[in-house]
Amino acid sequence: MVKIRLRRTGLRNQASYRIVVCDKEAPRDGRFLEIIGTYNPRTEPFSFEVQEDRVYHWLLKGAQPSESLAKLFKAVGLTERYEKVKAGESEETVLNEAKSFYENRKIKLQTRKD
Secondary structure (H helix, E strand, O other), X not given: OEEEEEEEEEEXXXXXXXXXXXXXXXXXXXXXXEEEEEEEOOOEOOEEEEOHHHHHHHHHOOOXXXXXXXXXXXXXXXXXXXXXXXXXXXXXXXXXXXXXXXXXXXXXXXXXXX
């Protein structure tokens, strides 16, 4: 089974993550099939960049997101956009909607101290 999950990067106490597609049996920071995005929880609000077309591709092929990524997908509206694609709406219009969402999101690049 293929999973979409987070792969930890960054220094100690300064975690950032890559969003990867990998086999369910692979270790957290082990082998992966494809990097499809990044996630940084330390910015305000969290920064989340993802190639939504690749996410749709893998989800349509049966990949399952991890619990933490499912929550992040819901927080940025990716789950709702994916449901539109599954319902038959054009992928191009949904991707344009996603692009405008990410452009209008204001993120302070300075990281916060935990």
